[in-house]
Amino acid sequence: MESRSQRSARRLLDWSRSRDPWLRLLARVWRYRTAYLFLLPFAVVFLVFTVAPVVISMLYGFTYNNLLEPARFIGFANYIKLATHDDVFLIALKNTIVFAVLTGPLGYVLSFMVAWFINELPKRIRPLFVLIFYSPSIAGSIYIIFGILFSGDFYGYVNATLMNWGFIDQPINWLADPKYMAFVVVICVLWTSMGAGFLSFVAGLRSMDRQYFEASAIDGVRNRWQELWYVTLPLMKPQLMFGAILSITAAFSIHEVTIALMGFPSTEYAAHTVVNHLWDYGYLRFDMGYASAIATVLFLVMIGCNKAINAMLRKVGK
């Protein structure tokens, strides 16, 4: 008589040698059953609260759904309305792209350059500079302070300083004048843009093998800029890809800053972003279908950007 475990082990052996690919897969799955158990708790939460929302957004985009009645399928009506009937969405899309173009690439390049400059410093003082540049991104909702710095009356620090130095006679209404609002948002977002991506760059640069630099110096690299382009950047590609993802996320998700500084809705919607618009329809008007369509547009734009950046990173150092 063979025991139960012996029997199952023999069946597994049979399966793994079977000609049926499904049985072979089943045998592999069964072999790694403990691994699946380890993965399970995270996978459940991750799938329900991170992946499912994305899928649901894409599906709900085709429905009318106010949460009270059952969702009703309406085809592409939401997207058609977005493109043709919703002027505010077009303004929001324009603003989002402007903010994303100004803060995304600029914040990304700035994060890398600052990390690289810090890495050029003697080892002892590096942590101090890392702390200074990283702090704004973790300091809670401290960007509210920009509302006081850029306050529209002459108590605002920027206005007071400019008036003191005689650049302007009248205080500029930074937070309510559409001419200046984008500028303030960009400054504020850039201030907080040295986040996890920046830390990734700092760490990647720090842990780089010195032999590459020694070899490149012998091969004729003459200064730090050549070294940056031909040695450092190609070696940093994995970190650069990670940083790119985080930059895209940050650049396209700008919304709290504009609400905190310019209110909701902002003057002439000049600081209205796609995420603001999404919240407007989702939480104020409870048109979840329409809000989901907005989210889907945003997902597609973000994935497209990520693909484009990865394609560009492949050309680095050539």
Added chain:
Amino acid sequence: MAARRANGGDLLRLAGRSVRTLGEGYVRTRSGIRRTFHVRATRSASGNLANLLMLAIFSVLMLVPMLYVVNNAFKPVDELFIFPPRIFVQNPTLDNLRDLASILGNSWVPVTRYLFNTVLITSAGTALHVLFASMAAYVLEKYPFPGSKAFFALVITTLMFSATITSIPNFIILSRLGMVNTLWSIIVPAIGAPLGLFLMKQFMSTVPDSVIEAAKIDGTSEMRLFFRIVMPMVKPAWLALIIFSAQNLWNTTGDIYIRSESLKPLPYAMQQIMSAGVARAGAGSAVGLLLMVVPIAVFIASQSSIVDTMATSGIKE
């Protein structure tokens, strides 16, 4: 090549330029190839100085808003509204902190309740996130089970979708599960944050496979192997995960998912005080200081292990 791995501290004068010595090597100079004691010929002293100066100026700009927050917290009310405004405080006072304490002491819901909520959210969410993410990261990195690659690819893609964009479908899911208006609505979604799994998985690659194989040959159980051998080896990474997760949860206002006042977290109460404008400008500035100090202090305490973790954060094609 280099027999001596120098520390990079000593300077050497060569060909009229001061350079760092980093070990023996060969350098091509105008007069031909010559053996030197340095290979850091790619750095000029003037460049290093310019670099330091530029960073110093830049960091002052970064610091201004934060300096302002710190100084404001100690300004008496007349200084808060002085013209022209000054960044630095003249007559420091603790009145603002006292005001804040009295406002919080007299609020309808006691401040200890807000604090309790935030501490509970932060500790429960972070502990479960670190545990679950580490377990998942361990098997994703060390066991080539069917579907592991696809799962990790999914994790990388979802790094892009921040919680703000998925908040609407999330609200629907949470309400179906009956979690809206409970603290679970903040804790549970944070457990499955993809960033933590991603960082942990990349860091797990520094654990040598031989260690795991040796433990298995010794007959160590999977549970013991994970908790007693692997987890201690990735300590820098779980410190980093704790920081990222705790920072996120500490700052959560929970304004959408939580309606009952007694379940609101601390940042929500703080925001209410801050938004009261001129009347509470003093207390508001004290709030600013409090919200800022905690995450920064935590980062200072854990900077080196975070940077160790981030060194493995790259995405390889």
